[in-house]
Every structure is written in structure tokens, then in C-alpha cells.
Amino acid sequence: MTEKILFRNMGIPNSWEIDVYESRGGYEGLKKALRESTPAEVIDVVKASGLRGRGGAGFPAGMKWSFVPKTPGLQRYLTCNCDESEPGTFKDRQFVENDPHQLIEGIAISCYAFDAAKAFIYIRGEMALGARRLERAVEQAREHGYLGENILGSGYSLNVVVSRGAGAYICGEETALLESLEGNRPMPRSRPPFPAVVGLYAKPTVINNVETLSNVPHIITRGAEWYNTIGEAPRNTGTKVYSLSGCVKRPGNYELPLGVTLRELIYEHGGGVLGDRGIKAVIPGGTSAAMLGADQLDLKLHFDAVAQAGSMLGSAAVIVIDESVCIPHAVQRMVRFYERESCGKCTPCREGTRWLRKILDRIADGSGREEDIPLLLDLCGNIAGGKTLCGLGDAATNPVLSGIKLFRSEFEHHIRHGRCPEGTMPGGLGSQG
Ligand SMILES: Cc1cc2nc3c(=O)[nH]c(=O)nc-3n(C[C@H](O)[C@H](O)[C@H](O)COP(=O)(O)O)c2cc1C
Structure with a gap:
């Protein structure tokens, strides 16, 4: 049985209340950071831990923090990305609903590390319960002296604001998120400059995912060396919360070390495939990641192995x-x-994306044309690969490119015969209950 670190409080009654969190060792990391470490030392520990961003790109957290200019008197911000709209991903909601103090503690330690006086938690509009729990947790943390002026007598002060988004996938893209927070229409900004240098209100801003920040208290309390014993050091350390969904018997969030195999996740933890059918494909990192074939079941689910296999771990939403x-x-x-x-x-x-969808509509409806497959491939080449300001366009091409690469004959069958290949149907047999 793997030790639960990030999910250690899941299932504990009232786990979102501060007294429950404190009784289980909560806020010890913040006390340790403020009393025993300088901000630079906190950054060094997080760098040494190897913690990589859990929001999609896997960028090293400590390195991102070290890009923030140290100019005295400069306003610096942290923005926690809790937009979570990638199809298949549902882990951040569980974090904020059940353990909001773990996130707030992580935010406080991180802000101390790069000297930010204000943090925003940008939460997707639909997550009403999560937003309420976070707002209450921020209030409780303030009352207990973990936020606000002169935290625990350290001289360090921090304000945290919970900001509810309107509910759009693009708001999770870090620069569109900043636009949304500023009250503008959420559209990505061009980079450089990167937000760590010019971000919210043109001030240095670190943007990190909920799960990334929730790791920080544990790294500070138990040390970088301990963290390196989990997963596969040096580049894939720690646990990961895998959101498992699709045709599985037990969908859900599973916290396991980085590097667990697809087979173990699906069969040992997820209970196997619905109806005990065979697997055709697996999406390892949300729908923006390329599909992998059933021959990849022994693939290790960590950033580097999945990239080497031609896809990406992304937010680790395994479909x-x-x-x-x-x-x-x-x-x-x-x-x-x-x-x-x-x-x-x-x-x-x-x-x-509109054109791709129109071609796929006609293929699916039975009126596809012979030239549609090369046309889809050509279109993808004109969308992906740095031709847009953010990754949404690339994301749209990955299901198409990997679908055609692995299952071209199914597209050809649809075009030639105007219907699904034998033994298959739109949502699969699983959709029939
Ligand atoms: C279209 C799009 C949507 C995204 N949605 C999310 C999201 O919902 N949550 C998230 O944490 N990151 C999302 N990202 C990634 C963020 O831009 C950013 O890389 C991440 O929040 C950085 O945090 P991390 O370094 O802790 O992973 C998205 C990226 C793109 C291109």
C-alpha cells in the first residue's frame, strides 16, 4: 500500500476545517519555513526536491520561483490555477473541497519564498462548494495567524483572495487567466515576457497548479531527500494524483508515485475495464494528450516516459x-x-478547430470523402507547432493525429462504408450501461 501524502486527509470527517487540519500536523511546514529558513533556502529545498508543475507542462516549480525579480519594494503575486477544465481532469476539485488548508499552507510557504504579499486562488466558476470551502479556510487561516499581517510573528505578511472564474477552458491557460483576473476577456498574451517577470497588473507573478502547491508543505516538513525517494529521481519525483476515467470499473482520483504503470493503475486500482473488454487505446494526460495504443500498458506514467512514447503526462487524466x-x-x-x-x-x-470539426462531423455522419484523411492531417499541420499564442490549438490536433496514426483503418472504414467499424459504436458498449 503506497503512503498517501497529498490525499492523507481524504475521508477524515470535516477534513476542510482548520482544527482537523492542525490536529493532523497541518501548518507545521509554514512554521518551519518562517522560523528556520530564509526565502532563498525554501527555494533551494523545493529545487532539490525536483517538484515539477502538476498543471500540465511539468515545469520545475523551484526554478520558476527563482525567475521572479528580487527588486526591493516591487509588488509580486502568486496565482493558484484552479480552473481545471481539461476533459478527464477532476483532481483539483477534490483538493480544494476536502483539503483547502493544505493548499493555503502551500501558498503561504511559496509566497514567502519569492516574497509575494498577495495571492489569488483562481477557481473555476462551477466549483461552488470548493470556492465556499476555500473562502472559509482563508478566513480561518487569518484568524489563526497563518495569513494576514506579521504571520506567526515573523514580520512576513500575506493576503489571499479567492476569485471565481466564469467557467471557460481557456481561463486555465496561465496568461488568459491573468486577463480574466484583471477583469478582461480571457485571451492569451504573447510571451516573452513570461508572467514570472511581467504578469498580473504587469507585476512579477508565479502561476502554479493546485496540486503543485499542495506538495510544498510536505517537502518543507519532510525534506527534499525524502521527496526524492518517491517516484523516480531526479526528474520525476513525488506522487501524482491520476484522474482515472472512461471505460473502467472504478473511475476516480488515485494518488500513486510518479512512474506507476498504466497497467497497474487501470487493473489494480481501477478494477479493470468495464465488461472485462479489451483496451483499444489510453489517453494518458487529458484529451489534449495523444492517444496511446494498447501495446503501451507497461508504460510508466511519468513526465519523461510518456513524452518519449509520443504523448504527454499533462494533468495525468487517464482516459x-x-x-x-x-x-x-x-x-x-x-x-x-x-x-x-x-x-x-x-x-x-x-x-x-472549426474546420477540423466539420470534416470529422461528415466522417462520423457517413458522408466522409476520400480526401478527408490527408485534409485532416494537413489542417493539423497548419494549426499546431507554435502557430498560436497558447497550446489550445495544438491540443485540438492531438486526438486527430494520434487517432489517425493508430486507427487509420477505422477512419477509412467510416468514409467507405458510412458507418462505424464492426463491433464498435459511438460511445462504446460502456455507454449502454
Ligand atoms: C488551453 C490551456 C488550458 C490550461 N488549463 C489549465 C488548468 O485548468 N489548470 C492548470 O493548472 N493548468 C492549466 N494549463 C497550464 C497553465 O497554462 C500553466 O502551465 C500551469 O497552471 C502552471 O502551473 P504548474 O507549473 O504548477 O503546472 C492550461 C494550459 C492551456 C494551454
Whole structure:
């Protein structure tokens, strides 16, 4: 049984209340950081831990913090990204609803490390319970002296504000998120400059995911050396919360070390495939990640191994697709999402996702044309690869490219015969209950 670190308080009655959190060792990391370490030492410990961002890109957290200019008197911000809208991802909601103080403690330690006096938690609008729990937790932390002026007599002060988003996938993209926080229409900014240098209100801003920040109290309390014993040092340390969904018997969030195999996650923890059918494909990191074939079940789920296999770990939302699912229909569903969520700022994404969806619609509906597969591939090449300000356009192309690469014959079958390949249907047999 793997030790639960981030999820250690899940299932404890009233785990979101400060007295419960304190009784389980909560806020000891913040006390230790403020009493025993300088800000630079905190950054060094987080760097040595190898902690990488859990929001998608896997960028080393300590390194990001060290980019923040140290100019005295300069306002610096931290923004916690709790927008969580990638299809398949549902871990951050569990963090904020059940253990908001773990996140607040992580935020306080991180802000101390790069001397930010204000932090925002940007939470997706639909997460009403999470927002209420966070607001209450911020209030409790202030009353107990963990936030506000002169925290625990250290001389360090921090304000935390919970800000509810309106509910759009693009708001999770870090620069669109900053626009949204400033009250503007959420559209990505061009980079450089990066937010760590010019961010919210043009001031240095660190943006980190909920899970990334929730790791910080444990790293400070138990040390970088301990953290390196979990997962696969040096580049894939710690645990990861895998959101498992699709055609599995026990979907849910599973906290396991980075490097667990797909097979272990799906069969040992997820109870296997619905109806005991075979696996056709697995998406390892949310729908923006390329699908992998069933021959990849022994792949280790960590940043580097999944990238080497031609996909990405992303937010580690693992979606299982069984053999009864029609891939062209599955791809059509995924692309529809990206078309709808494209903010429209960059032409290749705005026009390209719409065009991709229209072609996939006609393939799925039985009126596909012979030239549609090369046309889809050509279109993807004109959307992805740095032609847009953010990754949404690239995300839309990954299901298409990987779908055609692995299951081209299913697209051809749909085009030639106007229907799903034998034994498959749009949502698979699992959708029939
Ligand atoms: C279209 C798009 C949507 C994104 N949505 C999220 C999100 O919901 N949550 C998140 O943490 N990161 C999201 N990201 C990644 C963020 O831009 C950013 O890399 C991340 O918040 C940084 O935090 P981390 O370093 O702790 O991972 C998204 C990126 C793109 C391109």
C-alpha cells in the first residue's frame, strides 16, 4: 500500500476545517519555513526536491520561483490555477473541497519564498462548494495567524483572495487567466515576457497548479531527500494524483508515485475495464494528450516516459477507451470541445478547430470523402507547432493525429462504408450501461 501524502486527509470527517487540519500536523511546514529558513533556502529545498508543475507542462516549480525579480519594494503575486477544465481532469476539485488548508499552507510557504504579499486562488466558476470551502479556510487561516499581517510573528505578511472564474477552458491557460483576473476577456498574451517577470497588473507573478502547491508543505516538513525517494529521481519525483476515467470499473482520483504503470493503475486500482473488454487505446494526460495504443500498458506514467512514447503526462487524466468504442466518433467529440472553447484570438486555432470539426462531423455522419484523411492531417499541420499564442490549438490536433496514426483503418472504414467499424459504436458498449 503506497503512503498517501497529498490525499492523507481524504475521508477524515470535516477534513476542510482548520482544527482537523492542525490536529493532523497541518501548518507545521509554514512554521518551519518562517522560523528556520530564509526565502532563498525554501527555494533551494523545493529545487532539490525536483517538484515539477502538476498543471500540465511539468515545469520545475523551484526554478520558476527563482525567475521572479528580487527588486526591493516591487509588488509580486502568486496565482493558484484552479480552473481545471481539461476533459478527464477532476483532481483539483477534490483538493480544494476536502483539503483547502493544505493548499493555503502551500501558498503561504511559496509566497514567502519569492516574497509575494498577495495571492489569488483562481477557481473555476462551477466549483461552488470548493470556492465556499476555500473562502472559509482563508478566513480561518487569518484568524489563526497563518495569513494576514506579521504571520506567526515573523514580520512576513500575506493576503489571499479567492476569485471565481466564469467557467471557460481557456481561463486555465496561465496568461488568459491573468486577463480574466484583471477583469478582461480571457485571451492569451504573447510571451516573452513570461508572467514570472511581467504578469498580473504587469507585476512579477508565479502561476502554479493546485496540486503543485499542495506538495510544498510536505517537502518543507519532510525534506527534499525524502521527496526524492518517491517516484523516480531526479526528474520525476513525488506522487501524482491520476484522474482515472472512461471505460473502467472504478473511475476516480488515485494518488500513486510518479512512474506507476498504466497497467497497474487501470487493473489494480481501477478494477479493470468495464465488461472485462479489451483496451483499444489510453489517453494518458487529458484529451489534449495523444492517444496511446494498447501495446503501451507497461508504460510508466511519468513526465519523461510518456513524452518519449509520443504523448504527454499533462494533468495525468487517464482516459481508458475499450475495444467497443468507435475512434472517429471519439475524436469528433474531443475536437468539438476544443472548437467550442477556442477563444478566437489566433486564426489557425479559431478557423482550424472549426474546420477540423466539420470534416470529422461528415466522417462520423457517413458522408466522409476520400480526401478527408490527408485534409485532416494537413489542417493539423497548419494549426499546431507554435502557430498560436497558447497550446489550445495544438491540443485540438492531438486526438486527430494520434487517432489517425493508430486507427487509420477505422477512419477509412467510416468514409467507405458510412458507418462505424464492426463491433464498435459511438460511445462504446460502456455507454449502454
Ligand atoms: C488551453 C490551456 C488550458 C490550461 N488549463 C489549465 C488548468 O485548468 N489548470 C492548470 O493548472 N493548468 C492549466 N494549463 C497550464 C497553465 O497554462 C500553466 O502551465 C500551469 O497552471 C502552471 O502551473 P504548474 O507549473 O504548477 O503546472 C492550461 C494550459 C492551456 C494551454
